Amino acid sequence: MTLLMVLMRFLLLTRNVSKLRLLLKKPLLQVHCKYESVGVTAVPIQNDLGFSGITPYSFDSVPLGETIRFTAPARAQNVPFAMWLGCDSVINLTCEVTIRGNVSIRVVYSDQATDIGSILGAxxxxxxxxxxxxxxxxxxxxxxxxxxxxxxxISDNQTSSLMxxxxxxxxxxxxxxxxxxxxxxxxxxxxxxxxxxxxxxxxxxxxxxxxxxxxxxxx
Structure with a gap:
């Protein structure tokens, strides 16, 4: 009976350790993820993990290390999509970011291919x-x-200009x-x-x- 009790305690201890390991794999980080739009307002952003919203919006408590993808519409209020800002990578209309801390993402809409003035605050x-x-x-x-x-x-005898x-x-x-x-x-x-x-x-x-x-x- 004593051996059985010791074995049961060992199994319970092992189960507790296993649960702890599962928690450490996806720790929740109290980060602030902020999404805004430039050029237009109220842009619907799509995400398949429950982080969709209409700009400007934000959310907290995201798993540390989680990679999240957001997709913007090709046009918003009849203005074409120009670019994402603050993403780790961009493929067409989709922004991908890995959560390492506070995140601030902006999606730009403009009739120009790149609205540099908006980017620079002018x-x-x-x-x-x-x-x-x-x-x-x-x-x-x-x-x-x-x-x-x-x-x-640039390389030798090349130029790169902004005007x-x-x-x-x-x-x-x-x-x-x-x-x-x-x-x-x-x-x-x-x-x-x-x-x-x-x-x-x-x-x-x-x-x-x-x-x-x-x-x-x-x-």
Whole structure:
């Protein structure tokens, strides 16, 4: 009888340990997942795990390490889909993100293929990118707006440009940084094809202030 009681206790202890292991495989993390839309409001976002909603919306208590996929409509309020921001990966209309902490995701709708002005927090300005490789959003750095923009990765004798047009006069403030070959490769700022400033080498994020007085001046 004593042997049977010991065996039963061992089985109960083993079962408790097994349950604990199951809990550790999918721990719940009190994260805040926020979903917003740019360009339009009230966009229905679809998810097959119960995290669907209409922007802006949020949810909490997501399993740590869980990979979640969200799908946006091709058009919202008759405005075409442009891009997802903040995803780990994007396939067509679907955003995929793995939960590692607080998450902030935005879906952009615009008549332009890439609404750079909205990304930079200046929706009234129309930006265009040109050159051998186009500029792209950088979700890891943003002092204002949704994200920053970074140039394409270029090789020798190549260029990557970002341009907008402003009217009147004023003061332009922006932050920039570069990692390039010192004194050979430059990140330069022009107004009407006139060089105003340039940096080269390894620069940390620096704030720049440039005063201008012109009409319809590309910057």
């Amino acid at each position: 929706p009234s300005l129309q930006f265009t990118s040109s050159g051998d490789v186009l500029w792209q959003p950088d979700f890891s750095k943003s002092l204002s707006g949704i994200a920053s923009m970074k140039s394409g990765k 907008t047009t402003v009217q009147g006069q004023g003061v332009l403030r922006f932050n920039w940084q570069v990692s390039s070959e010192q004194d050979y490769d430059f990140l330069s700022f022009y107004i009407n094809d006139e060089l105003m400033a340039s940096i080269s080498g390894s620069w940390c994020l620096a704030n720049t202030r440039i005063q201008f007085a012109c009409r319809n001046a590309p910057a």
